[in-house]
């Protein structure tokens with residue numbers, strides 16, 4: 001039996017702004033099995049948040065899904081009316097820890113009140129049942145029970161992020177999307193949150209999409225990796241294929257790795273990726289990474305590379321891996 005939880009097929013999402021069309025996501029395809037963790041990485045502005053907002057049909061205005069299918073448990077949810085999506089998928093099937101959510105907790109509500117409101121919006125539930133569920137998930141994320149009577153300003157950043165994670169869990173979804181869940185936290189708390197997510201994922205048998213620009217973190221939590229640049233897929237494969245000994249197949253992934261600091265081992269010089277991120281309104285012809293690529297050759301400047309098959313389940317959009325074309 002096909003045990004795919006999610007299949008994304010050729011997804012494109014554009015923002016229609018006054019000065020033109022921002023092609024934030026172009027032709028993205030990937031699939032996820034149950035209990036899998038997929039890491040999405042890439043520099044800021046490469047379309048990570050837009051992809052996952054697309055998955056729950058919450059792309060911010062003036063954005064629109066212009067093409068593609070999002071097949072969740074065998075059903076194309078990209079074509080589902082808003083009401084059905086809200087009732088049957090969002091939060092109850094796919095939930096989200098939004099980027100920066102811990103700073104958006106309502107300051108004048110206690111944690112209990114805000115969590116009850118979220119439950120009331122998404123599922124009619126008796127107050128007693130809702131309260132016992134809130135307590136269950138507050139305890140699961142390692143917080144003391146009396147936290148629910150506190151206001152957000154009485155909690156530390158790490159505690160607030162735990163509340164946000166508990167809120168994403170309490171409708172018992174299959175898939176939780178975590179959009180940069182550790183970015184605003186200090187390193188010690190970051191490690192605690194990563195360990196918490198790993199523990200919860202195992203305990204509840206969840207599937208997770210983990211978004212970050214931090215390669216070290218994603219290498220620790222994800223089985224499969226999607227590398228994005230300029231709204232496009234650059235590389236997709238298992239953690240071992242993308243970050244393992246043989247090294248990545250795509251020059252952009254290689255550049256990202258070289259720019260990532262590593263502790264211990266030999267001291268090496270950190271490099272940075274020269275040039276500026278691509279203009280998504282007026283994309284360069286050819287490969288979108290060509291103005292910054294150390295291996296650029298003539299063909300790259302005028303022909304956009306398709307995704308080439310590198311190995312089983314491993315793909316890269318680069319002419320260098322087109323062995324037949326060489």
Ligand SMILES: Nc1ncnc2c1ncn2[C@@H]1O[C@H](COP(=O)(O)OP(=O)(O)O)[C@@H](O)[C@H]1O
Nearest residue numbers: 015022024044045046047048049050060061062
């Ligand atoms: N509401 C919006 N209107 C116009 N452009 C947007 C909007 N939201 C995001 N974008 C643009 O879409 C691109 C991708 O953004 P985003 O998905 O937030 O990237 P990431 O999460 O990787 O930082 C960026 O160029 C960003 O400026």
Ligand code: SF4
Nearest residue numbers: 287290293300318319
């Ligand atoms: S297609 Fe060319 S420019 Fe693009 S990543 Fe590959 S080698 Fe670099």
Ligand SMILES: [Mg+2]
Nearest residue numbers: 048049050099
């Ligand atoms: Mg983002």
